[in-house]
Amino acid sequence: TQLLEQSPQFLSIQEGENLTVYCNSSSVFSSLQWYRQEPGEGPVLLVTVVTGGEVKKLKRLTFQFGDARKDSSLHITAAQPGDTGLYLCAGHGSSNTGKLIFGQGTTLQVKP
Amino acid sequence: NAGVTQTPKFRVLKTGQSMTLLCAQDMNHEYMYWYRQDPGMGLRLIHYSVGEGTTAKGEVPDGYNVSRLKKQNFLLGLESAAPSQTSVYFCASSSQGLAGQFFGPGTRLTVL
Numbered sequence: 562t563q564l565l566e567q568s569p570q571f572l573s574i575q576e577g578e579n580l581t582v583y584c585n586s587s588s589v590f591s592s593l594q595w596y597r598q599e600p601g602e603g604p605v606l607l608v609t610v611v612t613g614g615e616v617k618k619l620k621r622l623t624f625q626f627g628d629a630r631k632d633s634s635l636h637i638t639a640a641q642p643g644d645t646g647l648y649l650c651a652g653h654g655s656s657n658t659g660k661l662i663f664g665q666g667t668t669l670q671v672k673p
Numbered sequence: 674n675a676g677v678t679q680t681p682k683f684r685v686l687k688t689g690q691s692m693t694l695l696c697a698q699d700m701n702h703e704y705m706y707w708y709r710q711d712p713g714m715g716l717r718l719i720h721y722s723v724g725e726g727t728t729a730k731g732e733v734p735d736g737y738n739v740s741r742l743k744k745q746n747f748l749l750g751l752e753s754a755a756p757s758q759t760s761v762y763f764c765a766s767s768s769q770g771l772a773g774q775f776f777g778p779g780t781r782l783t784v785l
Binding site: 567570591592594601602603604605606609611649651653658659660661663664665666 | 677704706708713714715716717718721723729731763765767769770771772773774775776777778779
């Protein structure tokens with residue numbers, strides 16, 4: 562069974578600080594996605610990483626896929642209150658069924 | 674485009690009652706999914722469909738049934754609701770197996 566472990570589960574920081582969220586597994590994933598979810602809404606896709614070692618940037622957010630495609634990280638630079646939300650990593654296994662394995666999520670609170 | 678819509682948004686059931694959750698998407702996506710989200714457990718896949726007329730079991734299928742009679746609709750049924758099915762249910766769709774998924778706003782279900 563493929564599992565994704567996210568850490569930390571909760572993070573409360575001040576505006577302007579940097580942070581990193583980790584997503585780890587003992588299994589290899591064909592691709593990994595990061596979603597952001599706000600209260601009362603569904604998750605929204607932020608990025609998909611496919612190649613081992615791949616780095617993608619989305620404004621102040623930097624996503625990295627591990628060389629072995631077993632882990633990923635999300636780094637936010639100079640966090641803002643608008644970054645507050647639940648961040649979820651999700652991985653695709655080897656089959657093309659669309660089945661995603663989700664991590665437990667990281668709740669981020671950025672205080673002004 | 675409305676994207677992915679879900680009906681109803683809220684529902685309270687008594688143990689043993691049945692109900693159907695409706696998901697509709699207007700993006701002509703082949704793949705559709707039903708997830709449940711519980712505190713601290715991320716999203717877990719209940720059932721999914723890779724095309725009209727097809728369905729398959731996900732990670733937690735027991736107590737649920739699904740149907741995909743039309744490409745744009747994916748129905749989730751609970752034949753005899755149990756308190757353990759109290760959760761927030763999300764529907765999602767994607768154009769292909771490894772593409773990002775688009776989520777609906779969710780249905781909050783309480784079973785008393």
